[in-house]
Structure formats: structure tokens, C-alpha cells
Amino acid sequence: MSVARPVPSVADWLRVNLAIGTLSFGSASRIVLYEDAVVRERRWLTDDEFSEVLTVAQLLPGPNLVNLSAYLGYRLVGVVGSVLGILCLCLPGAALAVALSGVLALDRPWVQAPLRGMAVAGIVLLLLFLWRRLPGLGNTADPATPASTRVRVARAVLLVGVAGAVLAGTSLFAILAVAIPVGLVLEFAL
Amino acid sequence: MKLLALFWIFFRVGLVSFGGVFSVLPELQRALVDGGLVTPEGFVQAFVLGQVVPGPNMAMCTVIGWHVAGPAGALVAFLGIYSGPVAMMGAAYAAYHRWRAVIWVRRLELAMRPVVLGLLAASAATLMWTAAGAHHVLALGVAVVVGALAAKSRLGALSLLFVGALAWTVGQLLL
Numbered sequence: 001m002s003v004a005r006p007v008p009s010v011a012d013w014l015r016v017n018l019a020i021g022t023l024s025f026g027s028a029s030r031i032v033l034y035e036d037a038v039v040r041e042r043r044w045l046t047d048d049e050f051s052e053v054l055t056v057a058q059l060l061p062g063p064n065l066v067n068l069s070a071y072l073g074y075r076l077v078g079v080v081g082s083v084l085g086i087l088c089l090c091l092p093g094a095a096l097a098v099a100l101s102g103v104l105a106l107d108r109p110w111v112q113a114p115l116r117g118m119a120v121a122g123i124v125l126l127l128l129f130l131w132r133r134l135p136g137l138g139n140t141a142d143p144a145t146p147a148s149t150r151v152r153v154a155r156a157v158l159l160v161g162v163a164g165a166v167l168a169g170t171s172l173f174a175i176l177a178v179a180i181p182v183g184l185v186l187e188f189a190l
Numbered sequence: 191m192k193l194l195a196l197f198w199i200f201f202r203v204g205l206v207s208f209g210g211v212f213s214v215l216p217e218l219q220r221a222l223v224d225g226g227l228v229t230p231e232g233f234v235q236a237f238v239l240g241q242v243v244p245g246p247n248m249a250m251c252t253v254i255g256w257h258v259a260g261p262a263g264a265l266v267a268f269l270g271i272y273s274g275p276v277a278m279m280g281a282a283y284a285a286y287h288r289w290r291a292v293i294w295v296r297r298l299e300l301a302m303r304p305v306v307l308g309l310l311a312a313s314a315a316t317l318m319w320t321a322a323g324a325h326h327v328l329a330l331g332v333a334v335v336v337g338a339l340a341a342k343s344r345l346g347a348l349s350l351l352f353v354g355a356l357a358w359t360v361g362q363l364l365l
Contacts, residue, residue: 023348024244025355029314036347055299056282058306062275063210063246070279075287079280086276093245094252094268101239101253113362114355115242119321120329121336121354125347126314128340133307141296155304162308167315172213179305187301188294 008044010081016042017069017088025118029126030065034072044076051136066090154186192259193266196227200251200270207275211240211247218251227258248272328365332357 008016016037024030031054039050053075057067069089073082137155140147147155158179165175199221207214215237222228228236233254240250248271255267289295322329335357336350345353 019348021245024351025242029317030246033347041346051303052299055302055306056286057279058309059208059302060275060278060282061206061208062204062272062278063207063248065210065246066248066272067275067279070276071283074280074283082280083276086272090245090249090268090272093243093249094264097236097239097243097249097253098256098264100243101235101257109362110359113359116321116323116325116329117332117355117358117361118351119317119354120332120358121351123314123318123321124333124336124340124354125350126310126317128337130307130311130314133303137303137307139300141293141300159304159308159311162305163312163315166309166312172208176208176305179308180302183301183305184298186304187297 005043008042008076010077010084012042013073013077013081013085014088017073017085018092020069021089022092025115029122029129031068032122032125032129034065034068035129035132038072038076045072047132048136048139051133054133151186151190154190158182158186193262196255196258196263197266197270199225200255200267201274204271204274205278207248207271211237211250222254228254232257325362328358328361331361 016034020030020033020037024033035050038044039047045053053068053071057071058064060067062070066086066089069085070082073085077085137159138147138152140151162175162179165179166172199218203214203217203221206217211218219233223230223233236250236253236257239253240247243249251267251271252264255270256264259266286295318329332354336354339345339353340350
């Protein structure tokens with residue numbers, strides 16, 4: 001089933017980045033904002049395509065928000081649009097941080113309260129985002145065939161194991177050094 | 191040459207910043223504070239600022255660049271920290287799209303999904319702990335309000351962030 005889907009212009013893409021770059025105050029989970037804008041609101045990508053982009057953006061070095069914007073930008077509007085999008089995303093916050101560094105008053109309660117509220121809201125959004133991504137664990141390379149129960153369970157165990165190792169304070173490099181081979185074995189050997 | 195040294199510090203950190211600024215904080219601190227470019231207090235302040243402003247939390251690097259060498263320093267830090275990852279994403283995009291029709295490339299991506307989601311789940315848990323601080327009841331209340339609105343209303347993610355800000359502020363005034 002193929003449905004004609006909207007294609008963004010460079011201006012559309014810059015507007016999305018500027019909105020996130022200027023309004024995502026104190027939010028801990030800014031990547032959800034891209035999913036909201038690109039998949040849910042504007043339908044430029046499907047859920048599965050977004051998961052694909054997320055995997056690449058998350059596993060390569062770099063701030064995941066910038067990686068995500070860069071990759072989505074390349075895919076949706078090309079190299080120039082992507083670089084402009086990153087400037088729209090990064091410059092407002094960088095300029096504000098420099099301006100505020102002269103007059104630091106971040107410990108005041110009336111500054112802290114809204115920031116904490118946004119952080120908590122951001123985490124709720126992140127949890128809902130993870131929930132929406134879970135069905136993607138049941139996919140295989142062939143869209144018509146769902147993964148077997150065994151593979152699904154193994155993937156879920158790997159997910160929980162990675163999360164647990166991070167929370168236990170294991171170094172990220174050590175976790176990836178173990179989890180990446182395990183993920184590959186699950187996919188290619190089970 | 192100070193600007194070149196500054197660029198090199200941020201550029202090489204950018205190349206290994208898996209997941210964002212948190213994974214490279216120790217290395218940044220070593221290069222900048224132990225290297226005598228920034229005071230420990232200045233480093234912590236820049237970190238806090240980077241967390242609260244909109245956009246990527248790497249904004250702290252621009253702040254440090256500004257304080258080390260003015261506008262030119264800010265520009266050098268900004269380019270240093272972002273140019274490596276952005277170029278790598280370009281290469282990854284080109285490679286992935288060239289090869290994504292090959293079945294095992296698609297399977298590689300599927301194989302890595304649980305790892306990526308596990309990393310995100312852990313950061314959600316850590317961040318919840320930090321954000322709530324000593325205000326467990328208030329944090330839970332705000333989470334319920336935002337969760338309910340996310341499920342039942344058509345508010346977008348940005349609007350829900352501002353709902354969270356409002357709910358916490360009101361809650362703090364009432365409690």
C-alpha cells in the first residue's frame with residue numbers, strides 16, 4: 001500500500017528546526033520533538049523509517065539531537081538544507097547560553113520551577129516515544145514476515161540488559177562492545 | 191595559537207561524543223580545566239547553561255569558547271564540536287542509502303534497535319531521578335498531567351513541554 005506523502009521544502013524544514021532550537025527549553029528528550037514534527041504531525045516519514053534514522057543517529061558519535069537533525073535533513077531536503085537546519089537548531093540556544101553566562105541566576109526558584117516541569121514533561125514524552133518504538137522490535141527485513149517470538153523475546157532482553165548496564169554505571173564503550181555483537185548474533189544466528 | 195588549540199580540543203571530543211555531551215564530560219574537563227583554559231566553576235556553570243537552553247546540550251562548548259577567546263572563540267568551539275559529527279552523518283547517510291536495498295544492511299539496523307532503545311530507556315530513568323530532585327510528589331503529579339494530556343488531547347510535543355512548565359510552577363505555588 002503506497003500513499004502519496006507530503007514532501008517538505010527547505011523552508012518547512014528550517015521552520016521545524018528553528019521551533020525546536022528556540023522552544024525546547026530544559027527538555028531532556030528533545031529527539032521526541034523531531035518524531036512529533038516529522039512523523040506524527042507532518043507525515044514526511046513513516047514510523048519504521050524514523051526508527052531506522054534513529055538507530056543510525058544514535059549509534060554514531062555526536063549529540064544525538066544534531067545527528068538526528070543532520071540525517072533527517074540530508075534525507076528530506078539535501079545537504080545545504082541539512083546544514084542550514086542544524087544552524088537553526090543550534091544557534092539560538094548557543095547565543096542564549098553565551099548571553100546568560102554574563103548574568104547567571106539559574107538557581108532562583110522561579111527559574112527552576114518551569115525548567116523542572118519541562119524536564120519531567122520531556123521524560124514522559126520520551127517514555128511514550130519508547131513505547132511507540134517497541135512494535136518495531138517485531139520487524140524483520142521482510143515487511144510481510146513478523147519476527148518469531150523467540151527473536152522478539154531475545155531483543156527485549158537485550159534492551160533491558162543495555163538499560164540495566166547503563167543504570168549500573170558501566171562505561172558506554174564497554175556496553176557497546178558487548179551489546180553490538182550480541183545484537184548481531186541475535187539477528188543473524190537465531 | 192589559542193584558537194587552533196581550542197578547535198582541536200572540541201573537534202576531537204566531537205568525534206567520540208557518543209550520545210552527546212555526557213559521555214565526553216570527563217575528557218572536556220581534563221582538556222579545558224586541567225589545561226588551564228577554564229576554571230572549575232566556569233566549567234560547571236557552562237555545563238548547567240548548556241542543559242537549560244533550547245537545542246543540543248553541547249551549547250556549553252560555545253559558552254566556553256566565548257569565555258576563552260571572545261566571539262572568535264565561540265565560533266571556533268561551535269564549528270569544532272559540530273563539524274565532525276555532521277560530516278560523519280553525511281557519510282553515513284550516503285553509505286546507508288546506497289546500500290539499504292541490500293538485505294543484510296537492513297538487518298544490521300534491525301539488530302541494533304534494541305541497543306538504541308535500551309540506551310534511551312536508561313537515560314529516561316536517570317533523567318527522571320535528576321529532574322525530580324527532592325520533589326517526588328510534584329514530579330509524579332506533573333508526569334500524570336502531561337501523560338494524560340499526551341494520551342487524550344491533540345497537543346503537540348512542544349506544547350506539552352510548556353504544559354509541564356506551567357503545571358510544576360502552579361504546583362510549587364500551591365504546595
